[in-house]
Every structure is written in C-alpha cells, then in structure tokens.
Amino acid sequence: MSADSLTPLVAAVAAVIGTAVLAALRWERWRTPGRAAVTFAALLGLAAAAVMQVNRMTETYASGSRPAAAATGSELLTVRVPGPASGLTLTMYAYLPAAYRTGHDRYPVIEALHGYPGSPRTWLRRLDVQSVLDGEIAAGRMAPTVVLFPFQTPDPLLDTECTDLVGGPRTETFLTTDVPAYAEAHWRVRTDRAGWALTGYSAGAFCATDLLLRHPTEYAAAASLSGYASPGIRIGDGTENTLHNPAWRLRHLPPPRVALWLGWAADDRGTRRASTLLARLGRPPLTVTTAVVARGGHSDAVWHQMEPVAFDWLSAHLARPQR
Amino acid sequence: MTLTGVPLLVLAVAATAAAGAATVRLWPRRLLPVRIAGVLLTEALLTGAVGLAVNRQEGFYPSWEALAGNTGTVAHAGPAAVGRLDGRLPPGTPVPWRPDGWQAWRLAGPPRLVVPAAYTTSPRDTFPVVLALVPAAAPAVATARRLPDVVTVVAVPGPGTTAAELRTLPGRLRLDARVTTTGWDLVAPGRSAALADALARTQPPGFAAARGWEPDQLPAPLAPAMRLPA
Numbered sequence: 001m002s003a004d005s006l007t008p009l010v011a012a013v014a015a016v017i018g019t020a021v022l023a024a025l026r027w028e029r030w031r032t033p034g035r036a037a038v039t040f041a042a043l044l045g046l047a048a049a050a051v052m053q054v055n056r057m058t059e060t061y062a063s064g065s066r067p068a069a070a071a072t073g074s075e076l077l078t079v080r081v082p083g084p085a086s087g088l089t090l091t092m093y094a095y096l097p098a099a100y101r102t103g104h105d106r107y108p109v110i111e112a113l114h115g116y117p118g119s120p121r122t123w124l125r126r127l128d129v130q131s132v133l134d135g136e137i138a139a140g141r142m143a144p145t146v147v148l149f150p151f152q153t154p155d156p157l158l159d160t161e162c163t164d165l166v167g168g169p170r171t172e173t174f175l176t177t178d179v180p181a182y183a184e185a186h187w188r189v190r191t192d193r194a195g196w197a198l199t200g201y202s203a204g205a206f207c208a209t210d211l212l213l214r215h216p217t218e219y220a221a222a223a224s225l226s227g228y229a230s231p232g233i234r235i236g237d238g239t240e241n242t243l244h245n246p247a248w249r250l251r252h253l254p255p256p257r258v259a260l261w262l263g264w265a266a267d268d269r270g271t272r273r274a275s276t277l278l279a280r281l282g283r284p285p286l287t288v289t290t291a292v293v294a295r296g297g298h299s300d301a302v303w304h305q306m307e308p309v310a311f312d313w314l315s316a317h318l319a320r321p322q323r
Numbered sequence: 324m325t326l327t328g329v330p331l332l333v334l335a336v337a338a339t340a341a342a343g344a345a346t347v348r349l350w351p352r353r354l355l356p357v358r359i360a361g362v363l364l365t366e367a368l369l370t371g372a373v374g375l376a377v378n379r380q381e382g383f384y385p386s387w388e389a390l391a392g393n394t395g396t397v398a399h400a401g402p403a404a405v406g407r408l409d410g411r412l413p414p415g416t417p418v419p420w421r422p423d424g425w426q427a428w429r430l431a432g433p434p435r436l437v438v439p440a441a442y443t444t445s446p447r448d449t450f451p452v453v454l455a456l457v458p459a460a461a462p463a464v465a466t467a468r469r470l471p472d473v474v475t476v477v478a479v480p481g482p483g484t485t486a487a488e489l490r491t492l493p494g495r496l497r498l499d500a501r502v503t504t505t506g507w508d509l510v511a512p513g514r515s516a517a518l519a520d521a522l523a524r525t526q527p528p529g530f531a532a533a534r535g536w537e538p539d540q541l542p543a544p545l546a547p548a549m550r551l552p553a
Binding site: 268 | 369385389
C-alpha cells in the first residue's frame with residue numbers, strides 16, 4: 001500500500017465515519033477521558049484524510065513502483081543517480097523517445113523539474129508527460145528528445161528551489177553537474193550546450209529560469225510554466241535576493257545568450273506578476289517568448305495545457321539529434 | 324459567489340458554526356442518525372472552510388472554472404508543414420520562387436530556392452533554412468548547393484527592400500516547402516547586414532544573423548530536421 005494510493009484515503013474517511021458513529025453510540029457511557037479520546041481521534045482522522053488527499057494531488061509521497069516497460073515505442077526508465085559532485089544520490093525518471101531504440105543518433109536533452117510540494121511523479125501521472133511527448137514527436141512538432149525528471153530534494157518536505165543550500169543539500173550541483181554527467185555516461189545524448197534545455201512548473205519553473213541564467217554555458221533554453229521571479233526561501237547566504245534571484249540578475253548582470261519561454265494563467269496573480277516582470281527585464285542577447293492561458297490559476301490543468309507548446313518551443317530551440 | 328471571495332468564506336464558517344451548534348443542541352435527544360449526520364456535516368463543512376481559506380490565500384484555483392479544470396483556452400496544433408512545391412524542387416537546382424505577394428518584398432527578382440539531396444530522400448523531414456540576402460545570386464546559389472540538410476533561399480534585395488516587407492517571407496515559405504518554424508540563419512554580407520538584423524527582430528527567437536556560410540558560422544540551424552506524421 002503506497003501513500004498516494006486510494007486505500008489510505010479510504011481508511012482515513014472510514015475512521016472519520018467510525019469515530020462519529022462511535023461517539024453517537026457510546027457518548028453517555030463514557031466519562032471525560034473517553035469523550036476527549038473519541039473527539040481527538042475524529043479530528044486526527046479528519047486531518048489525515050485531508051493530508052492524504054493533498055498528497056494525492058501533489059504526488060509528494062508515493063510508492064517506489066516503477067513505470068511499466070513496453071516492448072515498443074518510447075520508454076520511461078527509473079534510475080538512481082549517484083552524485084559525486086553534490087554528494088546526493090536521488091531517483092530520476094528518464095523518457096527515451098521511440099526513435100532511441102532503433103536510431104544511432106545522439107539526442108538533445110530536456111531536464112523537467114517539479115513543483116513544491118511535489119515530485120517528478122506529477123509529470124508522469126497528472127501531466128501525462130509520456131503521452132504528450134509521444135504525440136508531439138509523432139506529429140513532427142518536436143524532434144526526438146531525451147527528457148529527464150530528477151527529484152530536487154532528498155527530503156520531500158525540504159524546499160531547495162534547486163539551489164545549493166548553505167549547510168544543506170547541494171541540489172543545484174546535482175541538477176547541473178551530476179545529472180548531465182550521468183545522462184552522458186548512460187545514454188546517447190548530445191553533450192554540447194546547444195543540446196540541453198530546462199523546463200518546470202511552479203517551483204520547478206523558477207528552477208528552470210534560475211538555472212538557465214546561472215548556467216548559460218550548459219543550457220541553451222528554458223521554458224517556465226507558472227514560475228516565480230525569486231526562490232521564496234532562505235538559501236543561507238542571502239543569495240535569494242541576488243545571484244539566485246532572476247529579476248535581480250536581469251537588472252544587474254549582463255544578460256546571457258539564451259532563450260526563455262514564460263507561460264502563465266492570466267488569473268494566477270503571483271506568477272503573472274513575476275513572469276511579466278521577467279519578460280520586461282529581458283533584453284538581448286536573451287530572448288523571451290510569452291504565452292498566456294486565459295484562466296485556471298496555479299493548477300495541473302494549466303500546466304497540462306501549456307506542456308506540449310512548451311516542449312515544442314524548446315525543441316525548436318535545441319540542436320537536432322546528432323547523426 | 325466567487326470561489327476566493329469573502330462572502331463564500333464567511334458562509335462556510337457560519338455554516339460550520341451552525342452545524343456544530345445544532346449538533347450540540349440536538350445531542351441530548353439521543354437520536355443516532357441525527358448525531359452521526361451532525362458530526363459528519365460539521366466535519367465536512369470545517370474541511371471545506373479550511374480549504375477555502377487556504378485557496379484564498381494561495382490562489383491555486385481563482386475561480387469555479389479553474390477548479391473544474393477549465394482553462395478557457397483551446398490549443399490548435401496545426402500540421403507541422405505543408406510543402407506545396409515538393410514535386411517541383413529538384414535537389415541542388417535553383418528554382419525561382421514566386422509565391423503570392425512576392426512583389427511586395429521589392430527584391431531585384433524572384434528569390435531562388437535550393438533544397439538539399441535529403442529533401443527528396445527524406446520526404447517526411449522538415450529542414451532549417453538559410454536565407455541569403457546577397458548582392459548577386461549566382462555565387463550564393465553555388466555555395467547553397469554544397470550545404471547539407473538546409474533549404475536555402477537566395478534573395479537579392481532591391482533598393483526599396485525593408486525588413487517590414489520581408490516579414491511575411493518565412494510564413495510563405497512554410498506553406499511551399501518543408502521548413503522548420505525556427506532555426507533560420509540570415510546570411511547577409513555588406514549592406515544587407517542591417518536589413519538582416521532588422522528582419523531577425525521581427526521574427527520569433529530562432530532567427531539569427533549569421534557571420535558567414537561555414538557551418539560553425541551559422542548559429543540558428545540548430546532546429547532539428549523533424550519527422551512529419553505518416
């Protein structure tokens with residue numbers, strides 16, 4: 001039984017109903033301690049049910065079940081990536097396009113980052129990323145591309161925002177050094193900057209923008225789906241206000257020669273403000289493309305809508321598979 | 324009543340309080356169904372009120388439509404390419420190209436299209452583009468014949484050619500030949516350089532002014548030759 005399956009949620013709801021029945025039946029037979037205990041149990045059950053449902057929506061905790069392997073078509077692999085540079089060892093899902101099985105090309109790569117709270121399983125389950133990528137590639141709107149879905153924290157409740165936290169996990173190093181090194185050692189992928197890009201939703205969108213601006217010699221482009229202009233956490237050395245703050249970087253540092261796609265929902269106030277700020281601050285040689293969904297807030301529905309467009313755009317800004 | 328508005332939140336809190344008070348008031352009557360229904364209703368309303376407060380604070384779902392997953396946006400995924408001239412573009416041979424409205428570009432003559440050998444052998448691929456804005460067509464056509472995997476457009480600007488008029492050229496070419504949407508290099512020596520820079524600014528990212536014809540001088544044709552659906 002995994003934390004995100006239906007069973008624990010059903011059990012928590014059953015506990016809520018059970019405590020209500022128990023209290024109704026036995027209230028007069030109990031003294032204060034018994035009544036307090038059943039009240040506490042009822043509230044506990046209610047809180048548990050709410051937490052289980054939120055977990056199901058964000059895919060924060062889940063079982064280690066592996067995506068099913070197919071004999072043909074694209075593949076979704078689960079790997080453990082040891083990080084000699086960062087000292088982190090984290091799970092990563094990897095999408096290999098159908099062409100990977102038969103071709104001999106070295107493919108371009110997109111690193112797709114997740115939100116907080118959350119995990120890469122949101123890409124896999126709630127955003128149906130494998131089907132979306134299969135569809136865009138089959139339609140010719142996207143070149144065959146390897147897409148990586150790394151975890152961004154060793155602790156689901158620790159928000160790293162893809163930075164090297166002072167005294168904490170070195171996630172930025174993991175994502176920009178260890179993950180590319182692992183991919184280049186294990187799969188036929190391009191090893192040049194023109195062949196690597198980033199994307200992400202919510203906190204992952206901040207990550208994609210921040211890492212693109214900080215590592216323009218490693219990535220050519222990034223697509224931000226409902227992203228923020230600052231990390232919203234304390235990194236430990238104050239860089240959340242400077243070097244890890246895309247708005248500050250665009251104001252105070254020479255813009256790098258990279259391409260940035262910013263998408264948001266018009267009714268998502270926070271990311272609308274952040275994305276329009278970044279779009280306004282972007283200047284050559286940095287190029288900015290914007291895309292707006294009419295409504296939908298800060299939700300899976302918006303990212304589902306933007307996801308194929310963002311992948312197509314990234315593919316158009318990435319180097320072709322290398323023959 | 325909006326999903327994130329104060330009235331709904333007040334209503335939810337008031338309903339929770341009312342359900343709780345009613346449950347307490349009716350409790351001494353020892354009616355089992357009333358007790359169970361009262362407790363469950365109060366708990367459900369409490370959960371709803373907390374959820375509304377959190378959503379109002381964080382703005383996950385700003386409206387009822389958003390909650391229902393309605394983004395109010397329809398995505399149209401068009402065919403990746405058309406290639407109306409496909410049968411009339413022999414590889415390596417310059418073909419005069421006269422799409423509708425080409426005269427508005429005020430070029431010295433119709434542009435020449437040169438497609439690579441792979442254009443015929445890979446009929447489901449789209450190709451990046453080199454747009455050469457050159458003073459004389461012949462040398463550029465000779466160079467274009469040697470470029471692999473790129474569709475070349477050789478155009479000789481006239482005295483009245485401006486970036487604003489040439490802006491429609493990429494869209495026209497996408498109808499007539501299998502070319503990528505981005506990944507265009509503008510090769511423009513001498514006096515055409517300013518025209519190429521201005522044209523690149525009218526286009527989406529992925530259009531770049533190149534320094535020369537050599538592959539390492541062409542920054543834009545990074546766009547993959549893409550496979551079209553069968």
